[in-house]
Amino acid sequence: MQFDDKVPIYYQIKKYLYKEIIIEHLNPGDKLPAVRQLAVDLTVNVNTIQRAISELVEEGIIVTQRGKGNFVTTDMEKLFALKRHVVEEQIEVMYNNLTALQVSPDEVLEYLTTYIGQRKEQDNG
Amino acid sequence: MISFNKLTKALFRDKVRVVNTFVSMEVVALLTGVVLAFFSSSKGSSFSAGIFAITFTISFFASVIMFFMLTVRQERVWTRNFYRLIPVSSSKFYLANLGSVFLNYLYFGIAQVLLLLIFNISGLISSFKYLDEIVKTLSEAKFPYQVIFSAILLIFIMVIFIWIFVTLIHLIVESISTFLPTLHEKIYRVILYVLVSFVVLKIAGYISNVSNNLFVEFTTSLDKADVANTAAASMLMASGYFTIAVIFISFINVFLLKKWVETDPRSI
């Protein structure tokens, strides 16, 4: 995995785990790899992984079972909220960029619909 | 902390490679010598005497070279990370290294005896017919066992003495040179080695002079005893004298090692 040198590593690992959960590489109730294994796989420090995971535990996305390890929560509401949160974050970035170009909200929607239509055709063709 | 025996054994093994390589080279030299002796021996002259002369000469020079090689190996140990980072006290480390060098030389010595016996086997067999006579002469002439024993003891202690003496000079030079600039270090060191050797020998000479007077008084009091006993006694005295020197110098060596001698920062 490539990291951005200027962004805290633990934060990038959180994002990475969010993605793994959203795209269902990690399903609800799945066990996470051991902390040291994750550290080796991502070539980062064990403490950094630990920090990312403990923040996910605080957010309720990951549940720690003593002596057994870390598991993705089975609370589907939490997981839906996570997905919505991550998607909204992306949209927020795009929306901010476009409004900075003085594109009106209605136009944004119009551009987006047109773009999606084009992409669908492209990807199918 | 690792035991003294284990450390000595490990340091022995570390040096024994050199001894083994060297002895195998020596065997080649001995074989060549024997072949040369075979071709050059004219009729009538004793072949076995020729072999004895050649093998003994080779073994003698090999022993001198081995002594130097082991001395170099011993001295390297004091300033290299590989050895100095071993978690043991300085005194244990010092004794184990000295012990490992001594044992290696002993091992080399035993190899020499065996090699000389093997290469001179024909001469030995031919002298068996005189065996009765030899035994008879030995028992009649009162074989001077005490002289042989004290001579061997003296040789052993002298050998150890030379090693620790070299160490003393080396460690003093190492300690002093940490206070000198690194510029022209090689020149400094050569001068230091000469200077330190000179001063230490002066001091040793003074001490030995003083004790020599006592020594002479003691031996003259033995005048009336027979020659063999006097010889043995004076060699024993000398051994004791050197033993004290060895112990005294070892204390200085351990002190220098512990307080002043660091590993060489540039050694790779």
Added chain:
Amino acid sequence: MDNLLVIDQLTYKRNMRVLLSDVSLTIPTGSIIGLLGDNGAGKTTLMRLIAGAATNYQGSIILDGEVDKTTIKGMVSFSEQLSGASNDARMGDLAKFYDSIYPEFSMTNFNLLAKNFDLNLKQKLSQLSKGMRRNFVISITLARRARLYLLDEPFDGIDSMKRKKIIENILTWMPDNASVIVSDHHVSDIANLLDQVIIIKDRTVVNQIAADKIREEYNQSIEEYYESFYKEENDND
């Protein structure tokens, strides 16, 4: 986190030169610390002093409450510990030497590491390329279950694939209660690995800071941050 290593007002002179001047630092248990600085700034010297290779310094070095040099030597695994080993020795012989001398050396771990690095243990030190020698040194160093690992420029002369392998092995074999100090001048190799960086300049420690703090508060990569310390000097010249 407890402090594993506490260094207080360390000053070291040798050959009429000051090699370290008034160094103080603390290193928490279970952390990986980057020791950054130019060549000759004092990185290797600092490691030598911690490892116990040099003794004539002022100030104190305390490792897990211990001050005795012999005890500390048994707790520190320094990547320079093979310097001065006989070149005619085979790697296997040297591993056996370690096995017989260091109680905390694990032959099993060493063999796994050696296999991972494709080392042929029958080869003599004199036959090794620079890179292979580095891999052997790392294998020996990590096969000791120490409290503190001192890795002096472990990636020098190693290509990037092998660098990753070394990093993976550090992460795999570092015990939970141990810390690692790694010096490097290619900061980017190890940037993701570090909890903290210690910046050493002109023979003293000029800063010690958490790696994520550099990214979070200064919005800089470790490399940029580290270079800013050396740039100031160049600007003043």
